Amino acid sequence: MNVVTRRTISGTAALSLALLGLTACGQDDAGKSSGGVGATTVGLLLPEKTSSTRYEAFDKPLIEASVASLCTKCTIDYANADGNEETQKQQFDALLAKGIKVILLDPVNAKNTAPWVQAAAAKGAKVVAYDRLAAGNVAAYVSFDNARTGELQGNALLDALGPKAAEAEVVMINGAESDPNAASFKAGAHKSLDGKVKRISYEQSGEWKPEVAAQKMTEAIRQVGKDNVDAVYVANDGMAAAVIETLKGAGLKNVPVGGQDASLDAVRRVLSGEQSYTIYKPYKPETDAAATIAVHLLKGLDVTSIASAITESGGSHVPSMLLTPIVVTKPKVAVTVIAGGLYTAAEVCAAPYADACAAAGIK
Template identity: 70%
Template sequence: MIRPLRLAATGTAAASLALTLTACGQTAAPQTPAADGGSEGIGLLLPESASSTRYDAFDKPLITQTVTGLCVKCTISYANAGGDATAQKKQFDDMVAKGVKVILLDPVDAKLTAPWVDAANAKGVKVVAYDRLAQGKVAAYVSFDNQQTGRLQGQSLLDALGPKASSANVVMINGAESDPNAAQFQAGAHQALDGKVKKIAYEQSGEWKPDVATAKMNEAIQSLGKDGIQAVYAANDGMAAAVIDALKAAGIKNVPVGGQDASIEAIRRVLTGEQAYTIYKPYKPETDAAGSIAVQLAEGLDISATATSVTDSGGLHIPSLLLTPIVVTKPKVEATVVGGGLYKASDICTQQYAQACADAGVK
């Protein structure tokens, strides 16, 4: 059961709460100062870079900025697993051996992490589950409301279909089964779509890999025929791009496809009409909260009294901060990803997309 604290997706709100986690009547635990000339080591482990560009482009620099801005004696050790759970286990062990005090972990495969987390706890290393809820006794969890993300994806697909929804066959290309977030996105999407469309005619995991999504989409086309697909749910933008290319190659037109992550390529596809929507999960509120919690844990502060509880399959109550995602459609590009500071209009509106930007009022 999840009892989430839902925050508005604004940097100010999230940062303000994250920076004042010891307020609200809480008595802070004593800080543990670093030894003279020492530092508070914080590890950051991110899962991959092939399917989503967000981790190296946004999460890493923003978390680093938050941590170093709050703690002059804090150092960041960083590694990206490249989608390899075995590699991430070694990276995790290396950071524990290095003597970090806190590890921010976005797991490749959350089902594998309980022994890692528990072993780290035994050595006094706190683990914060970042973006995906890792298994084990993590000290905190920072993410977005994933079922709400899925509901927004499903509802946006219904909106794109309009009156055709009730007679629509929908294809679903979900995220990796090893990712607990993917299951929550899927569940939320079903909550929105089930009973509102004719049927979910084909549903498979794309494993967060564009090449797998291409193969699954081609399989769906072969199974259902060119006239048997009216919309496609793709769990993220990397897979949405692959789906769109597969539909084009098969000569299938006017099929709305949605994604998630608000990659700049997806924003451009939304502007040109190739992609119906994406989901914007503002990185800075999430990275601000994660960096702030990591610093407070490194300094020995107790954060649990100011966060709601998440009960995982092991019955553990994890202090959590869950943020609210935002739908981006063509009319909303200016107010969301540009107004929110994710991209400058000049970044999006290269010569190729100048007219699409003008038509959508992106400037």
Template identity: 70%
Template sequence: MNRPMRRAVQSTTVLSLAIALAACGQTDATQKPQAAPGGRTIGLLLPENSSSTRYEAFDAPLIKAGVAGLCPDCTVDYANADGDAATQKKQFDDLLAKGVKVILLDPVDSKTTGPWVEAAAAKGVKVVAYDRLAEGKVAAYVSFDNERTGELQGQALLDALGPKAAAANVVMINGAESDPNAAMFKAGAHRALDGKVKRIAYEQSGEWKPDVAAAKMTEALHSLGKDGIQAVYSGNDGMAGPIIDTLKAAGAKNVPVGGQDASIDAVRRVLTGDQAFTIYKPYKPETDAAASIAVQLVEGLDISTVASSVTDSGTLHIPSLLLTPVVVTKQKVAATVVGGGLYKAADLCTPPYADACAAAGVK
């Protein structure tokens, strides 16, 4: 699979979504077009709900709300594959059978989706790749700049190591090899780390699964010893938690571990100092863009006001919106995930974390 190469033509502000609001004109209730069954239904297929809490907690409800705000007579038909590509294929086929005209797809395994997308296109169905780039001629792609995300992870790990970086053995527990985003995170992290640390001493895929990540961390400890690991790159927060637990159980100390997704448990670990950083990807700009593009495609409108950059994937040039994530350290929790509205301080700072929140100025 060719790794996507992005042209730097990115949208400068998510406020351009306001243009989309004006573009998606509301149809008078007495003059609705007589669409085919499912024609004003937008399919939404998300990949998992066990190894990452974000999809059920944020993506699905925010996309539904975004679609409802733009198109009151549109509906969202949602399903989660729980990490199983065969289940997602059935969900995709079910949406085609229902006659939907637009599908937002976050693939479990992007390498399998080419024939799905082609089958949809043959029926006049537009597929929008959401968060992960699906194979096939998708109509648009909405995500964060994933190589930049990896670079930010790598640089944040270097910052956590400080002057110890040059002599550091680093362990990398990457995401699933079936996920193209994981390859881009990995490439970006290597760009930041290679030549700045002593070596990447152990590197394996954790498959986005907490138990696999813990097992790989155990292997690394057996290979390098608890004193032979100075930092750990974790592909996401779901794996970072068990990695940290495994290091603690082995008696390893002062080993910075960083992830991404800004899950609430990870932010709490950042506050207590157990996790060095996480990466905050503000969900609402991404979900708003996905909802806007989907509604415009349902309405037969031009999507270039939102998908104003281009992702090159092989011979395909895909209209895209790529957003920039934010590093969250203890000092930045208040200004980022709390200030940005992801979490309320009261929800984040439950009694076990009250002192850590106070020390970080989260209130």
């Protein structure tokens, strides 16, 4: 189990101090102790392209920009595994072969990365677990508080059910079992829902794949019956979209469904009333944190002053920076994802969502 045991300074405050510290140190002294590509290059390995659009659209460009702002001579060596664990292993090995000494890794299968991390250590390279906690003795971990994310999802589903919650039968479509974040989301959601709803009538993993989530939702309807599907907890927005279409196809209306990631289509569904909520995890604070830790490691600096939480992982105490997620419901779209700069009002309110935006006071 991965457990946060200490948090001595908020992620935002720690990051602000770190950015000031790096600026004060000067931008171009990364890796003075070593030469070659490893002195000025951060490896970045992200897990998905098709099942989640966030990595290509947000994580990659934001990390590139943040690293460049902190270290003008530094570059990113990037690859995306598109959901294939073996492909990511080859990408990881390729970075080590190039002599890269700091790797930001968001693993396809976090359970199997301990040998990777060990191989990196043997070559003097350090691995930072990004967004998902990779197995092994990683140098640091950057993510959101995933158990809290699940709690917020569960609470938002209860809010959507209102007075019907106590008698509600809830279907749960969880994330991939290979992803430790999914286990934390699930545990957090159960903490909120258990004892507050009549029962969890069906629970399966959707494997982070919309097509699998649709299959599981169809199976749930068949097993428990249409009249016993009162709400659906879904671990992310991509799967939520498939679940919503499946419910429509079965003739089920006004069933609260929640997701996570604040994808553009999900925000629009929240405004139109098709989806009850999503979870907004602002990308820039997370990408800035990852970039700051990576540049600290390139410079040979201690990261515990900024990664001030501790996550227990396989007997190791991993310095961690954990950020706080935000629930997005219809009344909060304007003050969260739009005010935060994730999307413009024009992007969200494109036809046929103009009327929904107007009703929510978004201009």
